[in-house]
Amino acid sequence: MIRNLIGKKQSDWDDVESVARKLAFWDRWWVLLLIVFAIVIASMVAFFVFLFNFVRDLNPNNALGVNVNEIFLVVAFLLGATLGMHLHAAIGYFANALITGFRSERLFVKYFDERKTMDPKDQTHD
DSSP: OHHHHTTOOOOHHHHHHHHHHHHHHHHHHHHHHHHHHHHHHHHHHHHHHHHHHHHHTSOSOOTTOOOHHHHHHHHHHHHHHHHHHHHHHHHHHHHHHHHHOSHHHHHHHHHHHHHHHSOGGGOOOO
């Protein structure tokens, strides 16, 4: 991907092969990836619970008289919002993989496989 940003153009066939490799990886390891995604999502939820309890149980005033609850509440909110966005993206990607099974990517590879078997005179090079 970085090579594409600095000028090396990837051909359509290379892109199709890359997508096909990713689909083969998913088909081979989907059970293990399912377990890893579930563990990651469960650990993120557990971390949210821990963070909420930590902030709730803080002493409102420390020895200097600074209200650390407000400081930690802001930090916890920002951290929670960031992790919540990551959690939302992980669940969305995971649900898409389970529900659709990467249908658009499979159709993409199928289209190029069928195009590869066509008569070369019928192919147009765009």
